[in-house]
Amino acid sequence: MKKSFSNFGPIFLFLLTLGLNPFISCKEKENTTPPIFTHDIDSGNTPWTKETFDNDSEKFSFAVHSDLTGGERPRIYEVAIAQLNLMRPELIVNVGDLIEGGAPDSVSWDQQWDSFDARTEAAKAPVFYTGGNHDLTGNFAQGIWKERYGKNYYHFIYKNTLFLILDSEDHGKERNDEIEKIRNEGIRVLDEQGREAYAQTEYDNLPERSFGNISEDQMNYFLEVLQKNPDVKWTFLMMHKPMWENPENERFFKLEQALEGRNYTVFNGHTHTFRYLERNGMDYINLATTGGVQNNSLGRSMDHFLWVTVDEEGVSIANLLMEGILDKKGHIPSDGDTLIFEKK
Numbered sequence: 001m002k003k004s005f006s007n008f009g010p011i012f013l014f015l016l017t018l019g020l021n022p023f024i025s026c027k028e029k030e031n032t033t034p035p036i037f038t039h040d041i042d043s044g045n046t047p048w049t050k051e052t053f054d055n056d057s058e059k060f061s062f063a064v065h066s067d068l069t070g071g072e073r074p075r076i077y078e079v080a081i082a083q084l085n086l087m088r089p090e091l092i093v094n095v096g097d098l099i100e101g102g103a104p105d106s107v108s109w110d111q112q113w114d115s116f117d118a119r120t121e122a123a124k125a126p127v128f129y130t131g132g133n134h135d136l137t138g139n140f141a142q143g144i145w146k147e148r149y150g151k152n153y154y155h156f157i158y159k160n161t162l163f164l165i166l167d168s169e170d171h172g173k174e175r176n177d178e179i180e181k182i183r184n185e186g187i188r189v190l191d192e193q194g195r196e197a198y199a200q201t202e203y204d205n206l207p208e209r210s211f212g213n214i215s216e217d218q219m220n221y222f223l224e225v226l227q228k229n230p231d232v233k234w235t236f237l238m239m240h241k242p243m244w245e246n247p248e249n250e251r252f253f254k255l256e257q258a259l260e261g262r263n264y265t266v267f268n269g270h271t272h273t274f275r276y277l278e279r280n281g282m283d284y285i286n287l288a289t290t291g292g293v294q295n296n297s298l299g300r301s302m303d304h305f306l307w308v309t310v311d312e313e314g315v316s317i318a319n320l321l322m323e324g325i326l327d328k329k330g331h332i333p334s335d336g337d338t339l340i341f342e343k344k
Contacts, residue, residue, distance in 0.1 A: 059311035060159050063089040063125075064238070064287065066269040066305070067097040068116070069134045071293030076303055076322070078119055079336035080290050083325040085124050086333060087307070091158065092125050093165075095269035095287055096132025096240030103184040104140045113148055128156070128165065132240035132269065133209070136169040138180025153218050155225045161310050162232040164222055166239040168212030168268075179208055211249060212241030212270075219251040226258045234315055235264035236308075242268050242286060244279065256280060265315060267306070273298040274319075283317070290322075294343035302342035 037051060063084055068077050084092060099112040120127050131152050136142050145152050153167040171179060186203030198204055226235075243252040244266075259280075266284040272295040275286040287306065288294070294301040307318040323341040327333045 056311050058159055058233075059309065060090045060161075061307060061309040062091045062093060063087065064267050064306040064308065065092065065094050065290040066287035067095075067132065067272055067289050067292035069097045069100045069132075069292055070272065072100065072291050073293065075334070075336070075339060076289075076291035076341070078122075079332060079334045079339065080303070080305065080322060081119060081123050082333035082336075083322060084305070085122070086325070086327060087320075089125050089307070092123055092127045093163065093236075093238050093267075094127065094130055094290075095238055095267055096130045096136075096168075097134045097269060097292060098129065098132065099135055101134040101137065101141060102187060104138075109141070109144045110148075113144070128163070128238075130165050130238045130240060131167050131169065133169055133212070136167060137176075137183050139173060139176045140180065142169070142176065153214075153221065155222070157229065157232065159310070160231075160233050162225070162229050162235040164225065164235065164237045166214060166222070166237060166243075167218060168214065168239045168241040168243055169208075170215045170218050171208060171213050172215055175208075179203075179206065182206065183209075207246060207248075210241070211246035212239070212243050213246075213249060214243070214251050214255075216251065219254060222255055223258055226255075226262075230262070233263075233312070234310055235259065235262055237264060237266045239266070239268050241270045242284075244284070263314065265308075265317070271295065271298060272301055274300045274302065274304070285317070296343045300342075304341075 036053065036055070039046070065080060065084075098116050099109070101107065101109070101112070129149060131145060136145055136152060142152060153165060153170065155162065155164050157163070169176075182201075182203045186198060186201040189201050190198035203209055237255075243249050244256070246252075259282075264282055266279075266282070267287065268284075269287050271286055272289050272292050273286065274288040275298070277284040277286070285306065287304070288301050289303050290305060291303065294303075303322040305320055305322070307320050309316045309318075321341065322336075323332070325332070331337055332339070
């Protein structure tokens with residue numbers, strides 16, 4: 001016998017009296033979002049301060065870590081990755097010196113990069129690489145980087161926040177060759193005669209050794225990126241060397257001029273010492289180490305990373321010491337309790 005919808009009339013009316021819509025599909029029911037916060041206090045005072053939660057959908061946090069090398073201390077970086085996995089940033093960015101490097105004929109570059117990549121792959125969040133002098137000094141090193149990772153300077157946007165990843169070893173092809181030869185000789189002296197002799201070498205006294213540089217092509221690339229992205233919430237510059245400390249670095253100063261009028265923060269490494277500077281009304285933060293040899297001659301030298309949170313109101317930055325980040329059992333993860341994280 002043929003059925004008609006009239007047979008469902010009483011059922012339909014019954015569902016409506018219960019406040020139920022019989023025409024809501026199962027899929028729509030599945031997509032119903034439960035309330036973020038519920039409680040059973042109907043009236044009067046409540047034992048909490050407010051019901052506006054710090055949960056803006058555009059808010060995010062990322063971590064910044066610094067130098068591993070220039071004399072890497074074993075297992076520090078592995079512990080840092082384990083700690084970051086506990087903290088759960090949305091992304092991780094570094095500021096260079098990720099491998100030891102060396103002369104083209106004296107080290108296995110691919111083996112060093114394979115080691116770094118394997119340890120970094122353990123991170124839950126994506127990790128964005130910045131090259132340092134150990135990674136990118138000379139055309140040979142830059143060729144290895146480009147073969148493995150592509151561009152040595154680049155940018156990306158995440159949640160309307162602009163990240164500029166600079167290559168502070170971008171001196172031009174001819175000068176790169178010259179610096180590579182000078183550096184190889186300096187490293188030879190360091191290995192054979194020690195740090196006092198190394199301090200007298202041409203390489204240790206090069207302006208590029210301390211301050212770095214960018215090419216005209218790199219400068220123009222970032223000027224164009226800034227021009228195309230004027231309305232981002234914040235701009236972060238990641239680089240290895242403090243290029244603003246060189247009074248003759250006109251290309252970097254042109255980038256700073258292009259940054260006028262926008263909110264930005266600069267992060268760098270290289271000195272293995274933590275230093276904070278306010279420049280142009282903005283934060284310039286020189287990270288210390290995340291496993292590299294420690295140097296406390298210029299200030300505090302500790303293994304740490306920065307925890308950066310971005311929202312519509314601005315940026316907050318926390319300095320997290322690795323020795324103070326413990327797991328749920330009260331231990332430094334990855335069996336790190338016996339390691340030393342700061343040179344006193």
